[in-house]
Amino acid sequence: GAGVSQSPRYKVAKRGQDVALRCDPISGHVSLFWYQQALGQGPEFLTYFQNEAQLDKSGLPSDRFFAERPEGSVSTLKIQRTQQEDSAVYLCASSLASTGFNGYTFGSGTRLTVV
């Protein structure tokens, strides 16, 4: 597609519920990133994929967070047993590989509210 698409746009989850957030990157973009943005803060890095390989997951806050990109295109961020502190906007970004890098293209994000 023309841009990075994220779904759903909004998600309300009851505490303890599992959620799955989807990211469709730009076709041909090798690199895919997930960020978490709390209100009034900058985006915090969660994890990075190069094609289907998850090369960096150092930003995932706990083992309740899991991300995958099985075919090197669409990625899913899963949060198990959601807690109120997980409430944030989750942003996905994609880019060309290093040799063609010219900045990230971000999706509009998924706003997760845990009640």
Place this chain on the structure above:
Amino acid sequence: SQQGEEDPQALSIQEGENATMNCSYKTSINNLQWYRQNSGRGLVHLILIRSNEREKHSGRLRVTLDTSKKSSSLLITASRAADTASYFCAPGSGGYQKVTFGTGTKLQVIP
């Protein structure tokens, strides 16, 4: 990766004035990017300047980079109300250009 630190944290100007935002970082970089974020939306890539460049222009945007001082500035000329947003710098380094964002500069342009 490293985090860029934007300064000032907030800036309020009249429409038509110029706005200048600064960014500092700590270690060597391959490039530095600037992004804009309107309230409740995703980040929009504005401009990328490479480490061997000193200045770059794009429309009403002018970015400078001083690698000796590890700093960059973003100048928006003839500001418009639509420029109201948060602006983030993103120093890029490493093989896959991982960046960590700071808290940004919140710009308000008053009509």
